[in-house]
Amino acid sequence: MTAPAFEEVPKPEAEDWMSCESRRPWVFNSLQSKATDLRSRERRAREAFRRGYMGVPAQYVADAYAEAAAVFEARISALNGIKAGPTTARECFWTPDADGYWNTACGQGHTFTTDGPAENNHRFCCYCGGRISIKENGDAGN
Numbered sequence: 001m002t003a004p005a006f007e008e009v010p011k012p013e014a015e016d017w018m019s020c021e022s023r024r025p026w027v028f029n030s031l032q033s034k035a036t037d038l039r040s041r042e043r044r045a046r047e048a049f050r051r052g053y054m055g056v057p058a059q060y061v062a063d064a065y066a067e068a069a070a071v072f073e074a075r076i077s078a079l080n081g082i083k084a085g086p087t088t089a090r091e092c093f094w095t096p097d098a099d100g101y102w103n104t105a106c107g108q109g110h111t112f113t114t115d116g117p118a119e120n121n122h123r124f125c126c127y128c129g130g131r132i133s134i135k136e137n138g139d140a141g142n
């Protein structure tokens, strides 16, 4: 089961709110929040039952979460493809997973030898150039 490629989502037409410094971040935050939640649920489902009686059904549910998350991530990616207005610093959300692997909102993955973007003086996404915003996935360290 593969998630749809980001490129498959047509680039939306630039609209007024997409360069608004209050509405644009709200949309990003809303999409990212749900995407992070879905990825977290996907991971939990995958780790819940790796084999045996519940193994296959749990993976089936995890796949559904992954597909749903990809929908939100594709919208984030599509929005990132639209140039923000001059007053808006475009953001790229970086979300760490339990293994210390960082998923970027623009669809890339990144690892650091130690720690995260801030500790490594990464202020801008090295893939899309957006300002890095860290989004914790909510279940790390628990």
Ligand SMILES: [Zn+2]
Residues within 6 Å of the ligand: 092, 104, 105, 106, 107, 125, 126, 127, 128, 129, 130
């Ligand atoms: Zn990026």
